[in-house]
Each structure stands twice: as structure tokens, then as C-alpha cells.
Amino acid sequence: MTLIDALFVGPDTAVRDVIRHIDQNAKGIALVVDDTRRLLGTVTDGDIRRAILRGVDLAAPARVLLEARRSGAGPLTVPEGTCDADLLHLMNERTVRHIPIVDDHGRVVNLALLSDLAREFELPLRAVVMAGGYGRRLRPLTERVPKPMLPIGNHPLLELLVRQLSNAGVRRINIATHYKGDQIARYFGDGTGFGFDIQYIEEEQPLGTAGALALLPACDEPLLVVNGDVLTDVDFRAMLHFHLDCSADMTVGVRQYEIRVPYGVVETNDVKVVGISEKPTIRHFINAGIYLLNHDVCRFIPTGERFDMPDLIKVLIENGQTVVSFLVREYWADVGTVEDYDRVISEKRLLVAPGPESHSRARE
Secondary structure, X not given: OOOOHHHEEOOOOEHHHHHHHHHHHOOOEEEEEOOOOEEEEEEEHHHHHHHHHHOOOOOOEOHHHHHOOOOXXXXXXXXXXXXXHHHHHHHHHXXXXXXXXXXOOOEXXXXXXXXXXXXOOOOOOEEEEEOOOOOHHHOOOOOOOOHHHOEEOOEEHHHHHHHHHHHOOOOEEEEEEOOOHHHHHHHHOOOHHHOOEEEEEEOOOOOOOOHHHHHXXXXXXXXXXXXXXXXXXXXXXXXXXXXXXXXXXXXXXXXXXXXXXXXXEEEEEOOEEEEEEEOOEEEEEEEEEEEEEOHHHHHXXXXXXXOOHHHHHHHHHHOOOOEEEEEOOOOEEXXXXXXXXXXXXXXXXXXXXXXXXXXHHHHO
């Protein structure tokens, strides 16, 4: 199977198999084609996330995703022979990361990727990592080190996060610090040794998960805000594309969370029983501690006061701003408790295998 063949799915392919194709080809897209390889439509990573948020049946055919598109326009394509400069211009103009290349008969012959055309592409945003918390739920581990500096393998948790940001093309990172922030500043310095620029927001008093944003200098670029205790493989490029595509003021990363009720749940209308569900699974979307917001929404954040992200979300909604959700399908862990920390270590999904010395040192 060629690389382009790995992108193809049929209109009757189940959504769950489309997801598998997108995950396996690692291009963030599947091309829906007929038997002659004529392009019928595309399904992107963002389309999948929207579908899951809408509750689309994963056994449904791919054509359901094509029918759900907001406009009736056909898929964006370019003819064979289109030069790289024109491809880049079109991608920037349409805010897309992929464009199928077709022959005179509409058959797919290749796929243009932004990552190939601009390998050193810098993600046009500034990241802000909230790393000032006391980590009380992680005591005694955090009595000597701040929570973001707890070792995951041979590196601090925060290093894994900022290196992932760097790998995604983020070059400007602010770290908000308070509790034992000097340890973070000594380790990372100005970021030169890590290949990016780091500036610090030193909180004189804890300002919550959003308050430090009011201290940032004005800029035009979106802000990617991540809690310092989050470990994830989320595609930050896909999140930015989703944010721009939705014309959002704020995008909230969410994670599907299931609660299994161990009893039969009785549905009632007044005293009348109208139904019963035996040991149902209740699904909710929880806050994943990852946010993208346009810088101008910082005007809603009070200066010098504690202000959390849920407060900001409520204020934005009340003021008619567009707040959307972005499903985090990838690996995600909130290292907020000792149990969470031990689970992350045991999962062995680490960039560097955990060493006994670093693990024991964190527990001293």
C-alpha cells in the first residue's frame, strides 16, 4: 500500500474505521473516494472531534460526516502541477493544512501537506504555562519541589510539556510561577538551551488559572494556555486550526469522562416510573486544562486578583463571546494527586524511561 492509498476510505466506511485511518496515517485527514479514486470529500481530525462532541454513532458511515458539513461546497482541491508557492498561499488563505491534488478526472494523485511545504513552520501563537500552584494534593512530594518539576522518567513534568510545545512549532513561552518558582527559573533559564524563548510571570500572590494572563503585554497572537500539571499528546496545531476555523474567541480542550453507575437507574415523572436503565454509563465532557484564546479576551480578566478559567468562560459567555470545545482524543493525564502521579509513572508512556534515582528523589 502506498502512502496515498493509506489515506483512502470509502463512503460506507464506518466512522470508527475512519478514525483508525487518520490515526495510522498520521496526516490528520482521510480522503473519501469512490471505486475509481474520484474524491467525494475529506474528513479531517477536526471533523472527527466535532462528530464525537455531537454524539455521532461511530458505526455510522463516513458519508454522514460529509453530509454534516456546514456548506454544500465540494472539497478543496488543486490540479496536478500546482507549484508550492501557490499551494502555500491557498493554505494560508483558506486556513487549511492539507489540499488533495487531483488529475483531470478528479482522481486523487497526491496530498499537499503544510508540514512538508513549511517544515520549519512556527506556530503563530504564544504559550502560557500555569505553574504557580502549591500542589497541596501531591504532598509530601511537593514539599521540596513545585508540582511541575516532579520527575516523569528522567525529566521534570514541565520539561516534557514545553518540549512538546516546541516540537509543535511554539517558540514563545511564558511560565507563570509562584510556589518555589525559583527552581523552575533556574532549570529553564531563558529557554535558549531548549530552543525557544521563555519569559516568566512572577505572581506575588496566587492568581488562579487565568489571573496571570492580565499581566501579559498586549499582542495580536492567540494564547495557548496549559495547566502545568497536564501531560498530553494533544495536537496543538490541530487545536489552533480548529480555533480559527470556528472563529472562536476561546476554545476549551475537553476530555470525555465516563461514570459507571453500579445500580439500576429509575426514571420518574412525578411518582410514575417511566423507565429504568440497568447500570448505565453516563458520559460527560470535562475540562482538560488546555485553552486557546484570542488575546483581546484578557480584557475581561481583573488585574491583581485571583481569577480562574471557569470564571473567564462564564464571563465570556455572558458577554456574547464565542466559546467552543475541542475534544482531546489523544493521551491525557492530570497529574494532580499522588495517585495520578503514580499512575502516569506506571503507564510507561514516557519520552524517557523513569529512573529509580529521580523517582526516589521526588519522594524524599
